[in-house]
Ligand SMILES: NC(=O)C1=CN([C@@H]2O[C@H](COP(=O)(O)OP(=O)(O)OC[C@H]3O[C@@H](n4cnc5c(N)ncnc54)[C@H](OP(=O)(O)O)[C@@H]3O)[C@@H](O)[C@H]2O)C=CC1
């Protein structure tokens with residue numbers, strides 16, 4: 001087993017592993033097998049969502065791993081169609097039922113869906129669910145600074161985490177600075193850049209050679225050194241092990257800067273600008 005990732009303390013005092021497993025598209029028996037392999041390899045954070053349709057499989061993987069529930073950090077996300085207060089409460093209760101667990105470690109609002117205009121209601125629901133103890137930490141995903149302002153104005157509660165698209169072609173310099181200023185932990189979705197991963201780009205390939213690691217490990221180590229929590233998805237046990245094994249080497253400041261320099265103005269993977277991209 002690889003040593004589990006170290007942890008960060010969130011703004012509410014709870015701990016979050018510094019790296020986790022993205023579980024989108026890990027479903028059915030194959031998905032459960034892949035998630036069990038990850039837990040056996042040392043992963044302690046699983047990232048799911050109502051819209052992934054696999055919360056039942058995630059819960060099954062945790063049980064099948066034999067790990068005590070409290071050793072695994074479970075994240076889920078409220079979908080856009082559940083933003084009204086009562087719907088949001090029911091959505092989280094539904095996630096708990098499907099996962100067959102008493103609490104979530106981190107509950108996020110998946111997308112702000114600004115044209116619907118109800119994300120602040122969903123946030124109020126999360127604040128109340130946290131007080132009830134059904135969710136330990138509460139956060140958001142794909143929120144802009146204006147969306148963050150709105151939920152804080154509504155409740156006075158600052159999200160613990162904002163999960164955003166972040167990879168070398170889209171390093172989110174501005175959002176990371178916003179998070180730093182507000183005490184919000186950045187979590188990175190599609191941290192490798194999915195299938196458009198820049199493994200062959202010189203700053204990545206050169207650092208891989210220098211440190212005797214793979215390009216994927218360089219990108220994930222870059223994520224860690226930015227202070228972000230990457231959640232790479234892999235169904236492949238050897239890649240799962242590789243992706244978790246990024247805490248034994250350090251990139252130089254120049255290497256980090258060179259990878260961040262791969263940023264492109266149009267670097268988003270599929271145009272997921274949360275001002276306009278909405279998911280129900
Ligand atoms: N909040 C949000 O709106 C969003 C959240 N997410 C979350 O982020 C997670 C990760 O994002 P995802 O879009 O899957 O993208 P990733 O950047 O994690 O890339 C996953 C892809 O890379 C492959 N891969 C993984 N490790 C390696 C490696 N070391 N070398 C080469 N290829 C590798 C995987 O293949 P294989 O499985 O075959 O190994 C898979 O095809 C999701 O699972 C989900 O939890 C994602 C999108 C949006």
Ligand SMILES: O=C(O)C(=O)[C@@H](O)[C@H](O)C(=O)CO
Nearest residue numbers: 024049051110189270272279
């Ligand atoms: O994976 C997620 O969390 C998503 O929000 C996805 O639906 C993502 O937006 C996507 O893959 C769209 O093609």
